[in-house]
Amino acid sequence: MKKFINDVSTVETEMLDGMCLAYPQYVKRLPGLDVIVRAEKKEGKVAVISGGGSGHEPAHAGFVGKGMLDAAVPGAVYTSPTPDQILEAIQAADAGKGVLMVVKNYTGDVMNFEMAAEMADGIEVAEVITNDDVAVEDSLYTTGRRGVAGTIFVHKIAGAKAEAGADLAAVKDVAQKVIDNVRTMGVALKPSTIPAAGKPGFELGEDEMELGIGIHGEPGTSTEKLQPADAIVDHLLDKILNDNVDYAGSEVAVMVNGSGATPVMELYILNKRVNDVLTEKGIKVARTYIGNYMTSIDMAGASITLLKLDDEMKELLDAPADTIGLTQV
């Protein structure tokens, strides 16, 4: 393991300190806690909070700020934050209009956020669970699909709705609308290494790729021979377009998200093919986001996300946002 770390047990806390020192205009850390809130709390609006394990930077703390999140709760690397910690975020973020929790569908995240909501006496708390990953078959009898990079669109759109003064029910509704219309599929070229584990999460040969990965370094749904970028895009898009969102003739927002160790150069190469395929299919690309939004520490890989837009979502996507990880003017 080769990493810029001092001690595996202080990775999370040193990262948060470094981030807050870099961006005091955006965020601050609640004293003694692993909770990141806006530098200046905005009163009189619905608060939107999110969180999850660390290792996904800039998610989620990097999206705390005007037009997006009010607080983020980073847990240990790849590990959900704890209920007491989430409760602190709920209490700190609440500005009297209620709190929407945006939770990715991972067993631990869902349990810890639900426990926190049960403990939040006197504060109205609503929850949406993102589950945009098409690699996993959805079923009532299983844990269901993972929430992955599509979660960023929920932060952006629900955040803009809250910033505009909507009530908790309306903010939750638009968040759910995004969830219902966003799908993602990911691929890894190299696994990630959790600092405390010291070795990669799975094995992958030099000529292999892992399809259907999540964002926690867990193995994907299959290991395949590495193919040229265009063929990989075709495969990912095929899974997304044949899922249960009807993209035909619609306008979409595209996100080509890097997993942490993949150069932006390669993300642009992927995006070229994404654009070509969508254009050919009569799907109009209205907005494109390229970069590292939802990473998996040092994993080399990428995910493609398509959000089917309507006028409301388009408008909220274009509303101003000013955060470490995403700026919209």
Add this chain to the structure above:
Amino acid sequence: MAANKEHVLQFIQIFDKKIEENHQYLTDLDQAIGDGDHGINMDRGMKAVMEKLPAQQDKGIDAILKAVGMTLVSTVGGASGPLYGTAFMRAGMAVKGKDELSAEDISAMLQAAIDGIIARGKATVGEKTMLDAIIPAKEVYDAAIAEGKSIAEALAAAEDKAWERVEYTKTIIATKGRASYLGERSIGHQDPGATSMTYLIQSMKEVAQA
């Protein structure tokens, strides 16, 4: 022979030791089908429990177990924190106000822990989770007690059953938790949660046999 508070404290210490000694093994199991941190997270939680335990020693069994559960919930994170935390808290509530635990009390604690895990995790037996170890183990414990066996003998039988069921988790597809994302690829791998749960039952047995 009934169990008392000393036994409960010893059980917690032994469980901590087993998690510490096996944390790499648990993490390795989790790397195969999960996100590779089960041992790391459980070890962090049990270390926090051991730090808080001295301040709890004068309290009753129920309060001690509740404190263990709360500590695990607030330090482990992931799914294991709420699941183990809920299990300890519910076990404590099942023996509220008791200074001595009969064979039946231990059964009630195990059942309360199982019910808590089911309620929190929305899982059932056969889904490649910790429930695959603790539910059959508790049934074997009850049967042994009904046959007139001692607590130590019943827990020994329960532990044997739990290990057998840990082996069984290799043969089934995960439908709950992170391993469920692997689908059929989860077959052949042992469930880390069922394994750590078996260390818990083993810890109970060792206290009873000492």
